[in-house]
Amino acid sequence: MNEKKKTALSAIKPTGRPHIGNYFGAMREFVNMQDTFNLYVFVADYHALTTVTSGKTLREQSYDLILDYLAIGLDPEKVILYKQSDIPEVTELMWIFDCLVTMPWLERAHAFKDRTTKGIEATVGLFNYPVLMAADIVLPNADLVPVGKDQVQHVEMTRELVRKFNAQYGETFKEPTEAIREELAIIPGTDGQKMSKSYGNIIPLFGTDAEIKKAIMSIVTDSKEPSEPKNPEECNVFAIHKLITPEPQLSEIRKGYLEGGLGYGDSKKMLLENYLAFITPMREKRKYYEENPGIVRQILDEGRQKIQAIVRAKMKEVREKVGL
Ligand code: ADP
Ligand code: TRP
Numbered sequence: 001m002n003e004k005k006k007t008a009l010s011a012i013k014p015t016g017r018p019h020i021g022n023y024f025g026a027m028r029e030f031v032n033m034q035d036t037f038n039l040y041v042f043v044a045d046y047h048a049l050t051t052v053t054s055g056k057t058l059r060e061q062s063y064d065l066i067l068d069y070l071a072i073g074l075d076p077e078k079v080i081l082y083k084q085s086d087i088p089e090v091t092e093l094m095w096i097f098d099c100l101v102t103m104p105w106l107e108r109a110h111a112f113k114d115r116t117t118k119g120i121e122a123t124v125g126l127f128n129y130p131v132l133m134a135a136d137i138v139l140p141n142a143d144l145v146p147v148g149k150d151q152v153q154h155v156e157m158t159r160e161l162v163r164k165f166n167a168q169y170g171e172t173f174k175e176p177t178e179a180i181r182e183e184l185a186i187i188p189g190t191d192g193q194k195m196s197k198s199y200g201n202i203i204p205l206f207g208t209d210a211e212i213k214k215a216i217m218s219i220v221t222d223s224k225e226p227s228e229p230k231n232p233e234e235c236n237v238f239a240i241h242k243l244i245t246p247e248p249q250l251s252e253i254r255k256g257y258l259e260g261g262l263g264y265g266d267s268k269k270m271l272l273e274n275y276l277a278f279i280t281p282m283r284e285k286r287k288y289y290e291e292n293p294g295i296v297r298q299i300l301d302e303g304r305q306k307i308q309a310i311v312r313a314k315m316k317e318v319r320e321k322v323g324l
Pocket of ligand 1: 015021149187188189195198
């Protein structure tokens, strides 16, 4: 660990295949940060238990997410990669935090509110979600948390918790800051809503050619004819071009929209072609790790050992402070 560098930490839940919203909204940031930060990236398998109830599925999805992390270019020489459940200390810290926060404070959390306003009963795990996330962030002393907009509230709650703990037991944890990429904070799905595993509107990052083609061709547009001028900023296809399509082609496409002459069908075909060019190198990397499970196991072992050493030292301090 480099003492001069700040520490950034983030995670994704292994709740299904990652989509391009996850990639551009979060995962790509991780890759960009690995040279400038001490970076910790993990598989949030404890958090996934709020929705995944099959042991087999959770195990497979957790492993797949590790492959995805490696495929997008996270370098195990630079990043500490681990599974959340390799450090059960986070659940112990969660309990200690639980004894500091109130139910009304947790009732404000979006994930909980969304569920209960829909009339669905939340599990205690879902209710407690932000507290577990706070433990994830503060235990390895993270300064920065790269996340999508929907996660900002959790980082804010983490800061509040840190202040509470520090006020009660003395200066122990740092207040973390979220890092969001404003300009592309929310990536639309094929139906124009926020792309999300739960809405069935995703473009799967590592989908097969056929799956990606199907998703791109199903992106919802208005019914303007190819010859009519169109506003690129209102088009869900163009929103994804902006992420993938290189210049000068992007400007040409924008011009085709504004002046008319470019139809949505052609715009989608170009998007598909560009997507496949973009994903091919990452697919090859993923295949390499798929075929070499021993290497993956070794990477995970090393990640676990490194993070355990960091977290155990901090937890010792916490236990002393709270009197355990
Ligand atoms: P999902 O909504 O598909 O279940 P997650 O909640 O697992 O996605 O999100 C994992 C990460 O990806 C989070 O940091 C989240 O903010 C980011 N993310 C998810 N969907 C999008 C999106 N459509 N646009 C931008 N970022 C996203
Ligand atoms: N809650 C995050 C999500 O749904 C995943 C997560 C768990 C996380 N612990 C974290 C993200 C700590 C950043 C830091 O996307």
